[in-house]
Amino acid sequence: MNVHSVNNHEEALIWFNLRIDEYLQKEFDDDINESVKYFVQKYWKEIVDLPASSTGRYHHKTENLKPYGLLNHTLRVVYLTKELGIEEIGYPAGYDKWKNNRSIKMAIAAAFLHDFGKVEDFGAQHGKETVRMLTEVEGKHPLPPEVLSMCKHHMHNWSFIHCVEVWDRIVAYADYLASRPSIHLSEVTYLVKEGQQHVLGTSTNHK
Numbered sequence: 001m002n003v004h005s006v007n008n009h010e011e012a013l014i015w016f017n018l019r020i021d022e023y024l025q026k027e028f029d030d031d032i033n034e035s036v037k038y039f040v041q042k043y044w045k046e047i048v049d050l051p052a053s054s055t056g057r058y059h060h061k062t063e064n065l066k067p068y069g070l071l072n073h074t075l076r077v078v079y080l081t082k083e084l085g086i087e088e089i090g091y092p093a094g095y096d097k098w099k100n101n102r103s104i105k106m107a108i109a110a111a112f113l114h115d116f117g118k119v120e121d122f123g124a125q126h127g128k129e130t131v132r133m134l135t136e137v138e139g140k141h142p143l144p145p146e147v148l149s150m151c152k153h154h155m156h157n158w159s160f161i162h163c164v165e166v167w168d169r170i171v172a173y174a175d176y177l178a179s180r181p182s183i184h185l186s187e188v189t190y191l192v193k194e195g196q197q198h199v200l201g202t203s204t205n206h207k
Ligand SMILES: [Fe+2]
Pocket: 114, 115, 126, 127, 154, 155, 175
């Protein structure tokens, strides 16, 4: 990817769509890839300015940046969802076949979209709000019910929202881990730094 700096929200959208292609390759599950991009495009102007947390208490510092904080958080959740998903399906480390696994693809789609409800509500019910937003354009770009369930239940670890499906739990745990300030997985830190460099057009020193 040859993006050296991104100086405005429109360029950031291009950059974010490249990340979606990277995780949800077009050649597989076109429908999921296109649906995720459709909703990112639809709500971009609202989500791009949001921090991950309205209070700054529950998330990594880089996730509380305004703008792009929620997007940084989202990339951390996407990365951790992929890693937990690979553990779940039991592929050996470094084995690329996860890219053809539909469950991981659906979980990654949910990870990209799970917090869109924060456009309306930063409270404990924002997972339900996400589902409302993702289903209000009926018939257009429908997402699989599994993706909607993962979004709906992603607050499992915060709000004791009951979820039994393993893939719901994977996204919920990825979300929880991604928000822990003490977790500094090198790849996750890389994603956040990359977000700051590319999206903010600067190399900042947030720790
Ligand atoms: Fe959330």
